Amino acid sequence: MRKRKTLEKIKPYSAGKKYKNTIKMSSNENPLGPSPAAIRAIKKDLKNINTYPDPACSNLKKALAKKYKVTENQIITGNGSDELMVMIAATYLNPGDNIITGKNTFSEYEFAANLMDAETQKAPMTDGSFNLDAILSLINSKTRIIFICNPNNPTGTYIGKTKILDFIKKIPEDILVVFDHAYAEYVTAADYPSDRELIDSKKNVVILHTFSKVYGLAGLRIGYAISSPERIADISLTKQPFNNNIPAQKAALAALSDDGFLKKSQNINEKGKKYLYKELKNMGLFFYPTEANFICIRLDRDSREAFLEIAKRGVSIRALDSFGLAGWIRVTIGTEKQNRLFIKALSSYLSDKGV
Ligand SMILES: Cc1ncc(COP(=O)(O)O)c(C=O)c1O
Known part of the structure; x- marks a missing residue:
């Protein structure tokens, strides 16, 4: 049975992963759960x-x-x-x-x-x-x-x-x-x-x-x-x-029509964004200013290695090589606790690498 020729061009979708025993900050989901x-x-x-x-x-x-x-x-x-x-x-x-x-x-x-x-x-x-x-x-x-x-x-x-x-x-x-x-x-x-x-x-x-x-x-x-x-x-x-x-x-x-949940989700995102901006700047990392619920960060390191190393430290983020941005990662803005854990995992990884 021969499948349509155009299907040969299709690569399987690379979804945000969740490494076991980690918190997931890889798919831009709402950290507060559903409304x-x-x-x-x-x-x-x-x-x-x-x-x-x-x-x-x-x-x-x-x-x-x-x-x-x-x-x-x-x-x-x-x-x-x-x-x-x-x-x-x-x-x-x-x-x-x-x-x-x-x-x-x-x-x-x-x-x-x-x-x-x-x-x-x-x-x-x-x-x-x-x-x-x-x-x-x-x-x-x-x-x-x-x-x-x-x-x-x-x-x-x-x-x-x-x-x-x-x-x-x-x-x-x-x-x-x-x-x-x-x-x-x-x-x-x-x-x-x-x-x-x-x-x-x-x-x-x-x-x-x-x-x-x-x-x-x-x-x-x-x-x-x-x-x-x-x-x-x-x-x-x-x-x-x-x-x-x-x-x-x-x-x-x-x-x-759940305005309360919408506002709460927007507020937590703004607060998390400010915290992450401050910490990433302190670490001397370049990132794009974001209008969404995630931040794109340049590490200048293999992004798959970064994914694995940060996951070992408890947080799943997104390696951006599949987006054509090798050396970059994307993290979903989470709750205050999740954002702290991410910063801790990221700085531990970078300092272990002597950065
Ligand atoms: C830009 C963009 N559009 C669409 C989607 C998918 O939306 P949906 O879950 O409604 O299919 C995503 C999911 O990550 C996205 O980042």
């Missing part, structure tokens, strides 16, 4: 899981439409935003087409392109940020989608509104621009673009969101995309009818 309101909502509805879920995810879409001041036909939900990336690729890519993204970013854009036998063009990045001019210069007649991760995983850098809106204006009408806002709720920069501004700027803009990060629901797999009614209608053609299960729909809806 308590979400847990209550799941428990209440467990008795109904003999039935199929609502294929339209209506209640959640209604709530999201209200939040973003858009109409319900401007939203589609997915089994995590990962699924939406594949759905978008399945909607717009024919074999031989290409997507453009950055050199050091989330790998699932390339995965989705590979599935459709499309090429991935990777634009060089500048100081850990997407370089929009470099992206523009890669556009050719086969380009169908541009994926921009803002803030970017794994660097944590972001691009402001003026640059983004100017960029969108320069994109030809037959190219889709997808902004991945997986970490948007953590952003504090005043000039971060609002979803509404981006969606209103052009029909062919799609914004991806997830409940996996600040809402703490990574294990349930639920995310959503916002765009024009036209693009959502296109993408809906690839949707499996029951892609969001009942617990995921209920939990997401409850988490969305």
Whole structure:
């Protein structure tokens, strides 16, 4: 039996690992756990899981439409935003087409392109940020989608509104621009673009969101995309009818209105960020200022060795060689206790190496 040729290009996904007896700071999950309101909502509805879920995810879409001041036909939900990336690729890519993204970013854009036998063009990045001019210069007649991760995983850098809106204006009408806002709720920069501004700027803009990060629901797999009614209608053609299960729909809806949990998660992130910045500076390490719930740190050492050595000292972090950043690591901002443990493990490792 011969599998499709394009599958030869696919490398297995390299997920954030958890070494045994360590705390996990490798996957940008919420260190506070899930929203308590979400847990209550799941428990209440467990008795109904003999039935199929609502294929339209209506209640959640209604709530999201209200939040973003858009109409319900401007939203589609997915089994995590990962699924939406594949759905978008399945909607717009024919074999031989290409997507453009950055050199050091989330790998699932390339995965989705590979599935459709499309090429991935990777634009060089500048100081850990997407370089929009470099992206523009890669556009050719086969380009169908541009994926921009803002803030970017794994660097944590972001691009402001003026640059983004100017960029969108320069994109030809037959190219889709997808902004991945997986970490948007953590952003504090005043000039971060609002979803509404981006969606209103052009029909062919799609914004991806997830409940996996600040809402703490990574294990349930639920995310959503916002765009024009036209693009959502296109993408809906690839949707499996029951892609969001009942617990995921209920939990997401409850988490969305759990403002207390959202604020608490944002506050703990800000506090942790300040502490980690201070400690990393004291250690003389270079890192990118982050607008997300993780920090990208340059160690100038083999990042796999760093992963193993830091894990031996009780903390699992992410080696960034698979993101094209050999010598760099990424750590999720955790609770006060977790952040202290990480700093202790990192300084012990570096001092044992004579750094
Ligand atoms: C930039 C980015 N987008 C999307 C995802 C995945 O989101 P989901 O869990 O909704 O599939 C991640 C997960 O790490 C991410 O870093």
